Amino acid sequence: MPELSDSLQKVIAPAISKEIANNQDVMIDALYPIMGGMISKYVTQSIKELMEQINRKIENGLSTERFKRKLKAKFTGVSETELLMEESSDAVISALFVIHKDTGLLISSASMAKREIDDPQMVASMASAIKDFINDWINKHQENKEEIQILSYGNATLYIESAGSVYVIAFLDSEPDYELRSEINRFFASIVKQYALYFQNFDGDDSAPEVSEISQKMQDYLLLQTDFDRSSTSVQKHNPAKLIFLALGVLLLGYGGYIANEWYKIRILETQIKQKTAQEITLNAHDNTIELNGYVDTLKHIPEVIDLIGEKTGKPVINHLILSTKGQEYLFAKQQKNIQDDEQKLTLLQKQFSETTKPVLESIAELQKKIVLLEAKETEIHHILHIKDEIASKLFTAMKNNPFYNRQEQALDFAKLHLFSVQQVDYNPKEINAVKKTFEHYLSVLLPYRAYLKKIIIEGHSDSSGTAANNMVLTQKRADVVKTYLLKQPFVQKAHIENLLESVGSASKEIILVNDQEDHNASRRIMIRFELDPDMVYETMQKVFNIQQKDDIINRNGSKEKL
Amino acid sequence: MISKKIILIGDFATGKTSFIRRYVDNQFSDTYLSTIGVKISRKNIALEHETVQGLIWDIEGGTEIKPVNTTYLTGAHGCIIVADITREETIEHIANYLKTIGDIIPSAPVILVLNKRDMLENITAKNILEQVKQQYGQTVNDIYLGSAKSGSGVEEVFYTLAHSMLT
Known part of the structure; x- marks a missing residue:
């Protein structure tokens, strides 16, 4: 390659x-x-x-350094190129960490004197987390599985080299060139080769002898680097670390001034609060808040103090003030008195309330009684007014299947019996039994309403043949014989309705027509109907009203007595 | 001293960071600050005969849209799953976290914490604890009611986990 x-x-x-x-x-x-x-x-x-x-x-090109280098090359016999190469290797390793890859735990570390890293375990973990994060990100977005090697921020550079179960981090003051990286890798490879088994089985225990051995080796390596730097012909450039420290110093100085100013403001504010409240309150300034601390005798000044702090600093206040025992006792006594006062007021109010509501409640109870009474009377009146409907309804229910019941007239009509022959008074003995049975049934419905009955009328009817006078006599007689028959029946005698039964002759006033032709047999018949006593209904109604009037009188008198 | 990597995972806003802050700094704040990525803290956990240096990784809470980054779980020696006792869904999601832990670090002991117990009546919190115990009691090493706000249960969780990691 x-x-x-x-x-x-x-x-x-x-x-x-x-x-x-x-x-x-x-x-x-x-x-x-x-x-x-x-x-x-x-x-x-x-x-x-x-x-x-x-x-x-x-x-x-035109600097004095070039002439120096040329002169040095002449005197030492080292080529200018080699000297130039040496100059290029100016990155300095300040610390070396060996970190367990999986856990991110620091196995061993070494650092140059005065460049020690605070809390190396935490730094190792954080570096591991950052490395994991970046590697994860890279591997998600790239096909090639590569690992981060350089982390750089300003003049601080971390060079990372992985191998097996560990990786090394070299902390440098500038980015290492290829040669330096190769050198670190060679050193790291020798460490990994020697301690591979230990690294694989690392369990977090830093008391193992291997840890101090590795640390010593790395320390030696860093010292060698320092020696090489001292003996080298490298050009002394401005040390970036010094510049950083200088910049940091200036920043710290400025920050110190700011802090001192803030501290002074807070102390002044404390004095003002003390003058206003006569309480010893300590203020602790944080980045965005002011914290109140200390013991106070009373809480009444707190809103005032919070307003003052807000006005002077513009920051919100966190109240950590503690009420002193004296203040707490005072507040407790005050609250106890308040509670006692409130209790007294409450008792008084309860008394007043019950006194005010008592007559109202009594009135309500009386009204409720009246309503119940009125409702009962209303039911009674309704019953009286509709008594005829009620009887009609019960008759219909009881006798709807009876062929002799006439629903429209709520009467018994025996037209379907051949009860009387032409011009004959006496009834047909074969048919009279039907009259008896039907009337017994009819009477059983009427008897519960006996008090309202004026009379039970037995009507005799004739056909249209013969004169009206004859028919009147004839029908009266027919009604009479049926009445006599019925009066002899035990159920009639038991009912004591002798005075209610009345026989009437109706002659041929209500003949039966079938297809506009008179049915003579049917016309000769008996009808039985009832008649209510209007006087009785009126009397009952009046009785109800009289009671009501009487009640009203009682109520009025009662009210007067109470007043 | 033995160092151990401990991870805290769970849904977002279950109180992982507050739980660690209570344990490491003995502080609590109601202000919610979402953790981005991971935050690492360190505290020595004193057991009967030795002390464990806990490197506690507070991992960004998972959501349905952005699940927990499992890279951070690698190599952990112990795990604490934090759920919010007032949010049923965070308890339901415990099963997912247990699955992830089982895949990546199967031998790591796991403690389950039902955080924010201070927000419920004692009897209610204990009822929920019993239900969770029935569901996960056999899967995890222990289950605790905890409160980063009051500090209740915090020390016990880390102590139990440290003990489990060494046995």
């Missing part, structure tokens, strides 16, 4: 030497797709080294 690199460099370098100074990225982009990642890497490296050489030549 170096041969390829050299060949390419010979061909490409003269042609592009004028262009690459300003278009390095373009060159890489153009070459990469054609030559592939591996070749691109070496070409990039070659171009970079060529760039470095050209830059140095430009920098030193």
Whole structure:
């Protein structure tokens, strides 16, 4: 691969030497797709080294350093090129870490005097996390499985080289050139070769003898590097570390001044608060907040203090003040008194409330009683007013299948019986039994309403033959004989309805027509109907109203007594 | 001294960073700051006869859109899964994390923490703990109720894990 690199460099370098100074990225982009990642890497490296050489030549072309180097080459016999190479290797390794790849735990470390790294274990873990993150990202976005090798920030550079179960991190003050990287790799390879088994079985225990052995080897390696630097003919450039420290010093000085100023402001504020509140309150300034600390006797000044701090600093306040025992006792006593006062007020209010509501509740109870009474009366009135409908409904239910029941007139009509012969008073004994049974049924429905019944009428009817006078007499007699028959029946006697039964002759007023022709047999018949007593209904209604009036009188008197 | 890599994983905003902060610095803040990538802390865990240096990796919480970066799990000696006891879905996702751990670091002991117990009544928190124990009790080394806010259970979790890592 170096041969390829050299060949390419010979061909490409003269042609592009004028262009690459300003278009390095373009060159890489153009070459990469054609030559592939591996070749691109070496070409990039070659171009970079060529760039470095050209830059140095430009920098030193007319400098006194060039004349010094020429003189040194004359006296020492070392070629100017070799001296130039030595000058290029100016990156200094300040520390070496060997880190377990899987766990990110530090196995061993070494660092140059005065360049020790604080908390190397944490640094190793963080470097491991960063490396994992970048490798993961690279492998997600590239087909080639490659690992990050250089991490650089300002003049600080981390060179990472992996092998098996460990990797080494070299901390440098500038990016290492190819030779230095190769040198580190050779050293690292010797370590890995010697301690491979230990690395594979590393369990986090840093007390093993191998750890101190590796550390010593790395320390020796760093010392050798320092010796080489001292004995080398390298040009003493401005030390970047010194510059960093200088810059850091200036920054720290400025920061210190800022902190001191802030501290002074806070102390002044504390004094002002003390003057206002007579309380010892300590202020701790944080980046975005001011924290209140200390003991206070009272909390009443807190809003005032918060306003003052807000006005002076513009920062929100975190209150960590603690109320002193004295203050707590005072507050406790105050709150206890408040509670007692509130209890008294509450008791008073409860008393007032119950006194105010008592008559209202009593009135409500009375009204409720009245409503119940009125509802009962309403039901009764409704019942009275609709008593005829009620009887009709019950008759229909009881007798809807009876052929002699006339629903429209709520009456019994025996037209379908051949009860009487022409001009005959006496009934047909074969048919009278049907009258008895039907009437018994009819009466059983009427009896519960007996109080409202005025009479039960037995109507005698004739056909249209004969004179009206004769028919009147005839039908009266027919009604009479049926009445006499019924009065003899035990169910009638048991019901004591003698005074209710009334016989009436209707002559031929209600003959039966079939297809506009009189059915003489049917016309000669008996009908039985009931009649309600309107006086009884009226009397009952009045009775209900009278009771109501009486109740009203009682209520009025009762109210008067209470008042 | 023996050093061990400990990882904390779980859904976002379950309180992993607060849990570590309570353990390492004994501090707590209600302010929520999302962890990006990973944050590493260190604390020595004192056991009866020895001390373990815990390198605690606080890994960015997983979401449905952006799952946990499993690269950081590699080589961990112990694992703490943190769920938010007030968010049922974070408890449901424990199974996913256990699967990931089983794939990458099968021999690492696992402790399950139901964080933010201070936000629930004791009886409610204990009921949830019992349910979680029934579900995962056989799979993990131990299950704790914890509160980064009050500090409850924090020391015990790391102590138990350190003990498990050495046995």
